[in-house]
Amino acid sequence: MSDSQAIPTPSRTRLWWEIGLVLACTLGQSAVYSLILLVRRFLASTPLGDQSTALNPSQAAEAFWDILYQLLDIGFSLALVGLVVYLLWDPGCSAFRRIGLDVRRPGRDLGSGALIALVIGVPGLGLYAIGRVIGITVQVSASPLDPSWWTIPLLVLSAVRAALQEEVIMIGYLFTRLRQIGWGDWRIILVSAAIRGSYHAYQGVGPIFGNFVMGVVFGWCYKRWGRVMPLVVAHTILDVVSFVGYPLAAAWWPGVFAPAPAPSPSPTAS
Numbered sequence: 001m002s003d004s005q006a007i008p009t010p011s012r013t014r015l016w017w018e019i020g021l022v023l024a025c026t027l028g029q030s031a032v033y034s035l036i037l038l039v040r041r042f043l044a045s046t047p048l049g050d051q052s053t054a055l056n057p058s059q060a061a062e063a064f065w066d067i068l069y070q071l072l073d074i075g076f077s078l079a080l081v082g083l084v085v086y087l088l089w090d091p092g093c094s095a096f097r098r099i100g101l102d103v104r105r106p107g108r109d110l111g112s113g114a115l116i117a118l119v120i121g122v123p124g125l126g127l128y129a130i131g132r133v134i135g136i137t138v139q140v141s142a143s144p145l146d147p148s149w150w151t152i153p154l155l156v157l158s159a160v161r162a163a164l165q166e167e168v169i170m171i172g173y174l175f176t177r178l179r180q181i182g183w184g185d186w187r188i189i190l191v192s193a194a195i196r197g198s199y200h201a202y203q204g205v206g207p208i209f210g211n212f213v214m215g216v217v218f219g220w221c222y223k224r225w226g227r228v229m230p231l232v233v234a235h236t237i238l239d240v241v242s243f244v245g246y247p248l249a250a251a252w253w254p255g256v257f258a259p260a261p262a263p264s265p266s267p268t269a270s
Contacts (some may be wrong), residue, residue, distance in 0.1 A: 100172070
């Protein structure tokens with residue numbers, strides 16, 4: 001390629017605007033709402049440990065409409081991931097290869113992803129349980145306790161969606177753009193991890209720290225390997241286990257995982 005055809009390097013101002021707009025449309029927006037919700041939780045009369053949240057609630061009573069809304073929600077979320085990949089695409093330079101979102105190393109990516117999931121998952125479960133016991137984490141209902149036939153496939157798709165959203169945007173995209181601005185890797189890792197923790201703030205104080213640590217580990221792995229695919233695999237495994245295994249965990253440890261029982265209705269005159 002001749003000098004006249006060389007791809008111009010975006011200015012720092014342009015890159016900052018792009019980063020701000022991407023975050024405002026995606027996980028940065030989630031972080032703002034999540035932090036505001038955490039403030040509201042602290043101001044509520046109910047203690048934080050007695051509050052609850054649902055990760056994958058039903059969106060309609062009828063099966064057809066519930067499935068349709070869930071699939072549309074997943075599809076539009078993945079469209080934003082596609083937009084971010086598009087922004088990273090330069091002529092002659094595949095964005096998929098640029099951030100390592102491909103299947104060139106399936107065995108290594110699966111093995112590395114499974115190992116990361118094991119390293120993150122067990123301590124994460126313990127941190128959640130401790131947070132519930134000491135009252136700094138809200139009760140998180142990861143999936144319905146009475147699953148229908150479509151529940152598990154939709155939960156798996158939701159796990160893939162969350163993995164692609166978080167790892168492509170918070171790792172692949174931010175690393176690429178902030179490196180172009182001149183930031184060092186550890187500065188990027190800490191900022192990315194802080195944003196990751198903040199958009200989990202709606203779950204309480206414990207998940208903020210837990211997801212911050214997860215972000216540091218994932219960022220270090222990307223710094224070392226230069227690939228987001230193992231991180232997508234690890235995140236998908238963690239979420240599938242959390243979403244699909246939730247009813248079993250709620251049955252085994254109801255005091256930690258099962259939602260608080262709703263108050264009985266007041267008796268009425270017959």
